[in-house]
Amino acid sequence: MLLSSERVAVVETVPIEGCRYCVVGFPDVGLVSSIALGHAVLEARMVEVGYLESDAFPPVLVVHDGAPKPPLRLYRRGEVVVVVSEMPMDFPLITPVTRALVQWAATKGVELLITMSGIAVPNRLEIEVPEVYGVASGPPVRKVMEAAHVPALEEGFLAGLHAALMKEALATGVPCLILLAQAHLKYPDPGAAAAVINALNRLVGWTVDTKELLAHEDEVRLRLRALMQRTQQHMQEVQKGHEQEIPLLYT
Amino acid sequence: MAFGLFDELAQELWDLERGSFTPLVSVTETEDRVIVEVDLPLVQKEDICLRLVEEGLEVEASLTRCVRYARWGTVQRSCEFRTLYKIVALPCPVVAEGTTATFRKGILRVELSKRRDVNVRISVT
Numbered sequence: 431m432l433l434s435s436e437r438v439a440v441v442e443t444v445p446i447e448g449c450r451y452c453v454v455g456f457p458d459v460g461l462v463s464s465i466a467l468g469h470a471v472l473e474a475r476m477v478e479v480g481y482l483e484s485d486a487f488p489p490v491l492v493v494h495d496g497a498p499k500p501p502l503r504l505y506r507r508g509e510v511v512v513v514v515s516e517m518p519m520d521f522p523l524i525t526p527v528t529r530a531l532v533q534w535a536a537t538k539g540v541e542l543l544i545t546m547s548g549i550a551v552p553n554r555l556e557i558e559v560p561e562v563y564g565v566a567s568g569p570p571v572r573k574v575m576e577a578a579h580v581p582a583l584e585e586g587f588l589a590g591l592h593a594a595l596m597k598e599a600l601a602t603g604v605p606c607l608i609l610l611a612q613a614h615l616k617y618p619d620p621g622a623a624a625a626v627i628n629a630l631n632r633l634v635g636w637t638v639d640t641k642e643l644l645a646h647e648d649e650v651r652l653r654l655r656a657l658m659q660r661t662q663q664h665m666q667e668v669q670k671g672h673e674q675e676i677p678l679l680y681t
Numbered sequence: 682m683a684f685g686l687f688d689e690l691a692q693e694l695w696d697l698e699r700g701s702f703t704p705l706v707s708v709t710e711t712e713d714r715v716i717v718e719v720d721l722p723l724v725q726k727e728d729i730c731l732r733l734v735e736e737g738l739e740v741e742a743s744l745t746r747c748v749r750y751a752r753w754g755t756v757q758r759s760c761e762f763r764t765l766y767k768i769v770a771l772p773c774p775v776v777a778e779g780t781t782a783t784f785r786k787g788i789l790r791v792e793l794s795k796r797r798d799v800n801v802r803i804s805v806t
Contacts (some may be wrong), residue, residue: 555786616707617720617788648787651722652748655705657692 437485438530440504440521446479450509451634452540454531456591457518457661459548459670461654463592465623466516466546466630469643474636476505476512482530486523491533492516502527510634511540516657519665524594532598542571542614543606544633545592546626547611549583549673560612560622562629567599567606575607578632583610585680586671590665608634615670616662618654620647691774701766702748704740710772713797717769719789723748723750724765726784729751731791738791774798 445537455463456560472632482502500667519527535543551557564580565588566572588596592608607630613622621636623651624640643650694703705720717751721729724742735800747761755801775797 555788617705617727632752651720652702653750653786655702655720658705659694 437672438482438486438526439603440480440482440530440534442480443505444479445478446504446511446538448509449506449511449538449542450670451632452513452531452535452538452543453630454513454543454545454595455547456515457657458592458665459550459588459609459615459673460617460619460622461658461661462545462548462613462619462622462626463534464514464657465618465620465643465650465654466626467512469623469640470627470630470636470638471505471512471514473638473642474507475509479506480504482513482527484523484526486526488520490517493662504535510512510636518657518661519591521664521667523590524668525598528594528598530590532595532602532604533602534600536604540604542633543595543604544609544630545595546589546609546611546630547592548615548619549610550615550670551612551645554612554614554619555566557612560619560625562609562625563612564629565596565608567596567604571605571607574633578627578629580609580633584649585677587675587677589670589672593668615665618651618658619639619655620644620650695757695760695762696766697760697765699764700760700762701764702762703767704765705740706767706769708769708772710795713795715771715773715793715795717771717789719765719767719769719790719791719795720787721765721784721789722787724787729784729789731782731789733775733780733793734768736768737771738793740769740789741766742789743748794802 455467457464471478481500492501505512510571562582564575566575596606596608607624611622611625618644624643627638627640707718709716718719719740721742728743730741742765747763749761751758774794775793779794
């Protein structure tokens with residue numbers, strides 16, 4: 431059983447300085463952040479600069495191009511560092527991982543921590559272009575969000591690693607923004623991922639093209655079945671159902 | 682193909698013998714209907730074959746093209762996958778009459794009527 435004081439280390443394989451934005455995505459609703467950041471890493475040819483490690487992580491490695499790699503890795507392009515995970519996070523690891531990431535971002539002087547996910551909508555098939563909503567940690571981030579034409583999610587619940595990351599950011603004082611795209615709950619949703627990429631482009635000054643992603647939507651949906659299925663169980667553990675409820679003190 | 686050792690999540694997502702992938706499926710119920718949703722990427726409506734069998738709802742759909750992940754794993758890399766296939770277990774008995782099936786934006790939605798053998802009203806005293 432992992433306690434929140436258990437060590438999770440952010441290891442830089444290439445020293446990281448001058449990082450303005452840190453964008454974090456873990457497998458969640460519709461695999462939105464995983465698809466978006468996976469596409470961005472390849473499309474923008476981001477450079478691998480580090481990884482996360484902990485004795486409490488399961489003994490899982492991923493092999494790419496014959497090279498063994500930890501499943502949670504950092505990539506960089508310019509002022510943006512991206513954190514991607516090839517596995518959903520086990521519930522007891524969520525707090526230690528988010529705490530380690532936020533503390534790392536604070537020491538690096540990150541100006542804005544951005545995390546993203548899907549928000550499940552039952553009528554996703556009727557939605558041609560999913561909307562992206564934002565949750566800002568405070569007024570300065572809210573201004574940035576509005577300048578990027580991302581409307582605010584005004585009332586609701588959030589559950590998952592993105593919620594945990596915001597909790598840590600609020601406690602530590604690191605500016606944080608959550609992006610949420612309307613998405614399928616249980617099926618990989620490249621359309622929602624493309625919507626999030628467009629919002630991210632406006633926020634961090636990227637020009638990641640989504641044409642290829644949308645042209646190969648079906649291939650993405652086929653390839654990520656196992657990850658989506660594995661993520662479903664984790665979504666139950668974090669009480670994802672809350673996201674469909676109205677809060678008690680709704681105004 | 683059942684590996685047995687692996688957790689349920691990892692089992693049966695692909696079948697080398699059949700050359701098939703197992704699609705993602707979602708089963709929900711209303712009072713009188715069972716609704717099955719199946720995510721069928723790379724499939725055209727005409728190539729979907731649906732059957733009600735003893736074990737459940739059998740879904741077979743040929744992919745518009747063969748898919749091969751030439752760099753994946755060991756045996757997997759040589760397999761040409763040609764279909765999506767699954768027998769979806771149903772939560773209760775259903776009847777074939779009144780079944781509807783629609784295919785939209787790559788998602789198959791099948792609505793089946795629950796079987797009602799017995800309908801006896803019980804009075805409460």
